[in-house]
Amino acid sequence: MTHLQITSAPEPTLASPTYLEFAPCEALQPYVECYWIMESENSRPVRDKFLPSPYVEMVFINKGGAYLVHEEDRFEALPASGVFGLQQQSLNVRVQGSFSALGVKFRPEGFYQLMQIQMSTLANRVVSLRKLIGEKSQDITEQLLNTSSPYRQLEAIELFLLDELASRPRPEHLPYLQRAIRKVMETGGNVTVTELADAAAVSERQMERKFMERIGLSPKKFIRNVRITQVFKLLKQKPNYDWLDVIYRCNYFDQAHFTRDFKALTGETPTTYFSRRSFLRSAFQERAVRA
Template identity: 25%
Template sequence: MTRAPGQRFKYHPFQPSFKKSLPTYTKFIESTPSLLSEGIQYFGFHLDAGHLDSMFILPDGCLDIVICCYPHQPSANICGSIVRRRKGIFVRPDCDYFAIRFLPGYAERFLKYPVSEFTENEIPLQDVLPHADRLLEAVAAQSSFTERIRAFEAFYTEHYSSKLDTPALVEYLTEKIIGGKGTVPIADLAADTGYSTRYMHKTFERYVGVSPKLFSRIIRFQHVLNALEKPRGAETLDGIMELGYFDQNHFIKEFKEFSAVTPTKYLKRSGLLVD
């Protein structure tokens, strides 16, 4: 169970409702301090009243801390991994939102709770994180996306002395699943690690929030979403076997399970397919 130096698969979760609907949507991939490693991404947006009830989140295997930067009363929720499309719950319109996205496996060391406890839940940050009020005040006091990133990273440096990381087993499994686009058989992963399937599942769920099998399905779904957005993306529907699906019915059923619509309807709503 070894990984060659430098062989790391970058994961860029795709949330079309935000990226395609909000002109203010901003994303920053790399975190600056070495303590934060490669386990965090940031994004921000201004949400007006017209979009308050029309934002939908799709499964991506990540955990987010979403901060409403209302100057006099900032608030934040921990948004655990979801397993089907969900309507975004935002507390205020006409407000800047700043979010810290923990990539799969990295949130447990920050929150100091099993990530599985947050799956399919939204929990106020103040109920979980010591000094949460200080973090919210520091982030909300800033006027730009970059300054909010610096405020969070300063908070992390002040309150956490160790590098944000994840156990070697979890790192290995997430990299194999992401690198294989969700198509690596779970039995092969268990054989590679040398651990029992039970131990592998228990550890993975603690740090990622879902089982390796469900995480693989989510990664495969995310890979399909990205493929559909590329030029001639509609042709992806003709190569479902190469994406790891048994047949077209399997593909449609799983896509609809995660997105609540069929692949064809998704393409039409996104303007990627014309009748």
């Protein structure tokens, strides 16, 4: 991951397709996992599925149209600047040819800590930034429109987030919740809700209430998202991984359990899903292995 340090040196040329990540400044590292840039010069529209992940993302579309595809091929235009809450099912996305976007991938509790929004209200939704923060969204949008450099745009986004950090007091610190989140992430989802609650000396109900408030999903569903991300990590590290080994290492009971979970998330079996290749799929796998 590259640190976002803008100098007078010439900016690198972004070959197409490209996915790059940049580390945040020290003050934002407790909240932001990374910034990213994605560019593609496709001659035709690309359609693919993005699996649920453990990260809320703030996305700014610079060029091209992007749409959510619903049942019966109904299209919903994604906002030019919006926030993707945690999802319980895959998102069907269609990108119209040449496309450029940049964004912020937040740590699991990071968006709540910065914006202090009830995260369950964002679950399974993509919400425009304007709806979330009102007129303040206009300032960052105008700044992004006034520069064509994605690196300068990321600088502007970082300054915007620093301003948000300074504009409100921090919410109550919950060490037990942060330990629980860290345990889920470090184990790749190989932990139960009961184990998390017992380690924190709180009830499962209390743990679930705080997960819903600050993460957006119940602990059980958050664990499932982390576990499917772990599957992508293993497959990226070893493309010829034995499926049974992946299933075992990701704590699925058996192949049927894995296939059932995977199909619930994507509507497809793993074999069908991984048989298709696209730029969007490749970029997502790159993101998964860095998670």
